[in-house]
Amino acid sequence: MGCYEDHMLLAYLDGELKSEGMAVESHLKQCSDCQERLRVLAEDEQFLEGVLSEHLEEIDLSNAFKEESWIRLKLQLNADHKQKPGRSLPGKSRSKSGVAAAAAILLLAGTLFFGGARSAVADFLSVFRVDRIETIEITTHEMAQIDTAIRNGLKEIDIDNIGTFKIVGSEEILPECTLDEAAEIVGFKIIQLDIDGYVTPRVSVKKQAQMSLTLNVPGINSMIYSLGGTRLLPRELDQQTITLSAPPRVFLNYRSAGLPPVSIVQMRSPKLAVPGNIEVEEVKDALLSLPFWPEKIRQQLASIDDWRHTMVIPTTANLQPVTVRGHQGVIWNNEPEHSMDSTSTTVLWSENGIIYSINGQLPLEQILEMAEGMK
């Protein structure tokens, strides 16, 4: 048998020749010309293999990518079917705490509050401060509703899938210092109560550690999906790190004979650093697409326009919005830990970039009066 043409040798090389393969093989043993041409072909194929696989290196072909693509496909299928995403809520709910509901709102608030400045130069960190407090109205029934939806949706979700939390450094406490020392550490003028009987507080300062969260977008997206959401977070956010650094806090503890103790906390607004390319609107849309928000709440959340500088606090029966010294704040009652204690009241507000809170076993009006009189 004579020599083989190149395309036959190629087919042989590719393992495409069945019975004929044997004949080619025995011919190759005695034909140096065919051997040489086979070597060239093998080299050509190797070359292409190398070039083409290099070409694909930049494309994500991981299993995580596949899983996320599956979620996208399912969302599309649901939309095509005109099905309502989400699931029906079971009639009986054992939930009474509303913890998960509050967590969802905090998640929403936190995530939005973590959003970045779109005007920031790419790759530069944008830094901003929280200097507004907004409240949204929510009833206990609505809380329970959200709570159930989240509990049902999150059964199979591992919270670690959201990302990696890290705490950098440790909390330092300066147990006893003067007002001047404290003011120097925190960097602003400390204000005090101006009311009879409440004098010379014990002053302490806490320096907080830094907390960071590195986002795992496929994980967050499967969570959004499990909760019935229809908008996913963009993949570009994957592995981006958000850092929260809490500035030092000053504590003033007033303990005077015959008067209920009062404690005051003062701190600059927490500072968040997020990568400049995080689009806060996309995060907001994704979270608001979750089906469990009662319509009234969705509207309230959607109407907040400056998410970057706003802290959202849900108000319920025992947490009410209030105006303190001309600024938006909230006031609530704390259930006593021991039955002998009486209920305490806390008021929290933000004023010129500083967050203040006052807590004491006093009625609401008196706490507010104390706040108004501070100097």
Added chain:
Amino acid sequence: MQEAELRKLFDMYYLPVMRYLSHLTGEATAAQDLSQEVFLKLYHYGPSTLENPRAWLFRVATNLGYNYLRQRGNRMRRETAAYQAEQEASDLEELAIRSEERVNVHQVLESLSERDRTCLIMRFSGFSYQEIAEVIGVNKSSVGTILLRAIKRFRREYEDRGEIKDGLL
């Protein structure tokens, strides 16, 4: 098609389809959109009993891929010369930036005929000659010849561009 069945096929073939379409279009985003469309079509119109789901999926992927490339080609042709000048300028710029890097593989692939390109990409995505023959619509015995020519052309074109690039720098 039932969702469980879709999921099974998705698990087996999504990444190969994505890989194939990435080669074909040279754009990760387009490949992602098209891959999704392939599986949507499978769900909605896929025959209830698929003897060879792989061949079916890649036939659909090939069609969608080339439709996309044709639309992109038309769109680019409609643009004026200004666009081309801009393109060339940015190509040069890119060349300068990526001086250490490889020749643009996608441009080389695009310089081949549709049939040669499909044949090449399929071969290096692990398809048999029989499957390639089904997709490009030729006899199985012709695949070796087409493939051989495609490999040689690709390599010549790739190396020519490399030389031009080296000459420039």
